[in-house]
Amino acid sequence: MAKRGAPGGNSAPRPGPGGPRKNKVLFVVCEGQTERSYFHHLNHCYGAEYNFQIQLTPRKVTEGQQFNGYKPAPAVREAIRLKKSAKGIKNTEFWAVFDRDENDDVYEAFRLARQNGINVAFSHPHFELWLWLHFAPGLPGRLGGNRAVIPAKLRRIKEFGDFEKIVASHHFEELIKEERQAKAVKLAQRLVSGCPSGRCGQASELGASGHASTCDILLRDPSTDVYRILEVLGLVS
Template sequence: MARNIPAAPSLKRSVQTIDPKVEIYIVCEGKNTEPTYFESCANYYGNGLVKVKPLPGAGVPLTIVQTAKDLKEKLTDSRNKQKIKNSFDSCFRVWAVFDRDEHPEVERALAIAAESKIDVGFSNPCFEIWPLLHLIEYGSQDGRHAVQKRLSSEMPNYDHERAAIIDFDLIKENFGTALIRANKLQAAREAENCIHGCPSTNIGKLVEKIVQNGKKGTKKL
């Protein structure tokens, strides 16, 4: 007589999915470096509560800011039509991320962003100074090539010419240290009455938003 044999219990764990509570749209200058880094930040610091949506390779600073401005207006109109209960600030944010580098009309781009209430992640001379501050205290007034070269020496897996991808695992535990160092640079530039001078970066403010919104029970954005 055939016996009813109970099915073996599944060895797969049930995975609880968490809907992101905050969406951060990041209009980037870079095609790989910045998008990959910010996605890693969201995955590690965001605890499933933060969704990063990069728009890579958006062009020069003025174009980046205009793209961010248009995107913000489009998203705001869309959500107003859907009658979403949450306010703009608690749902999403749009950031423009670009460098001083050798770009034209940087000051104009910064002014338009401020007027349009677009958050800006700005680095002078280049984005690479931010991951470098995770590894060393750096205050030299160097150009971007020197900063990128120094990052390569401190981060062996980074090669700006071949694979300009930040080794996130190497620096992920040093965010607090990097933020302190970046704030010191910013304070020095403010004392010189040149808040966007070299060297400086405020990318830490964007990462800090990811960290803060990744904590359950905290006020969002």
């Protein structure tokens, strides 16, 4: 397992002038179980050392209960509600994490997010793309809506042979080995630069979207914004 506090071989961010960094709090609303389990491990592994806390919605579901996640627009609405309830709390960010899948409210979700200052981590076609980029030999080609390709590739990785919808502890340990996080970030950034719109590229600020405002969201095939969350948490640079 990679040393905690040094993912991707990068050194920990140094405290700014005036003493230690204040604890950053990210409120993350998840569409599905895969996203939630991944961010749970991210918080547990790095939160204390990197001075951040990830508040996940939905909260942990008791074993045997149905997981009630959020579709894109409801995820953004929940993030808006959380933002209003946390008004006055400093050093917070609010994120909605969802996929293309077969959702028909993606445009609405982005519109609501822009209007209310909510960050979006969008994956096309699904979150599993972000996991696969940790192992991918290069950039994946257009997927054309095929949602079976990436999970099949991921399960060919020995340690992911049992992967279904949950990122278990042993899966997460593989994701953070051997500078894999840094590699996944670079590939995700290259996917932005290679966006079919021809107008997108790497953002000038960490955590900002590199997709142009005029870029058609549903044509970002394939792409994933999850790396932006790692940037704002200081895990990669």
